[in-house]
Amino acid sequence: MLGWIVRILFAIAAPITALFLSREALNFGLIQTIVTMLLVTALVGLMAAYSERNRRAPH
Template sequence: MFGWIARIIMIVAGVVTGLFMARDAPLFGVVQTMVMLLLIAVAVTALAFWPESRPFGRRRDR
């Protein structure tokens, strides 16, 4: 399961990197890895703050 998620993130990172760099550039792999790490950081941040994005009226108090 984690392999599929990593593969999808790498494909997206490759597409984004391909928009800005040539695929035969020497640093393509390095930039692709940096974009992948940025995408993972954005996804983790979005998941971490997901409960905070609810409207205050719907929040259950404990």
């Protein structure tokens, strides 16, 4: 299950990385991994903000 999530994130990160770097570049995998980490960080931040927003909602 975790492998699926990582594979999806890498599939999303590949075209983003390709905007800045050629796919034939030697460090494409490294930059793709960094972009994937940024996506994970953004996703966790969005989930935290969303859960905090629901917690502060008036009843």
